[in-house]
Amino acid sequence: MKTLSVVIPIYNEKNTVQKLVHAVQAVPLKKEIVIVDDGSTDGTRELIRQKFSGLDGFKVIFHETNQGKGAAVRTGIRAAGGDAVIIQDADLEYDPMDYLPLVQALDKNGANVIYGSRFLSKRKVTSLWHRAVNLFLTWLTNVLYASRLTDMETCYKLFNAVTIKKIDLESRGFEIEVEMTAKILKSGEKIIEVPISYKGRSFHEGKKIGWKDGIKAVGTLIHYRFSS
16 A cells, blocks of 8 residues: 555544644655645634645545535545555544554455444453444344444444445445445445444533434445445
8 A cells, every 4th residue: 555545534523634644644654645625614614724724645525515424425435546445534543653454454454444443452442332333233233234343333433445445435424324325335345344442522521423323324334234
């Protein structure tokens, strides 16, 4: 891999985006940073425009209205110019230094898709509720798609750029995570997992995904399993 495109979908993350981008910049890899602001209303847009627009190694894109995480991810993937693409949330739950073992696995195994699993280590990394939901969705994925994943909903999905760009993604919301996994598995690609660290946020701290997204994820898994 020569260049990594880091796609960062952002919506109302004024308090974390600058720290997150600096953490991404610190990772010792050749990379471009693709920031997609999805219609933020809390001052995030202005901060991004002031701090990062026009800088070398950055692509900054603004959605005029909030369209959803999936729409922002799709915009970022289309704009990515690197040899590989990774998705990075802006909420500081994931450590960008974990790109290193993911990229190493991509290069070493000759694979096209690497996932960072929060559950391969023995440490408790999420609340009991979120862990139960993630385990159920991962189990359902494995049953429907004959896979052996441990963390289907992980943010850290690393793709060979050609592989992900040829997948026709449609989702506009959080179900983009499910759609990417479902379509990658249906295409016959193997997903390799490596352990990563994780520090989950609570809803009080700004976590945006909720139980309705879990229900939508189940429907999305079933839909793409049996659609042509």
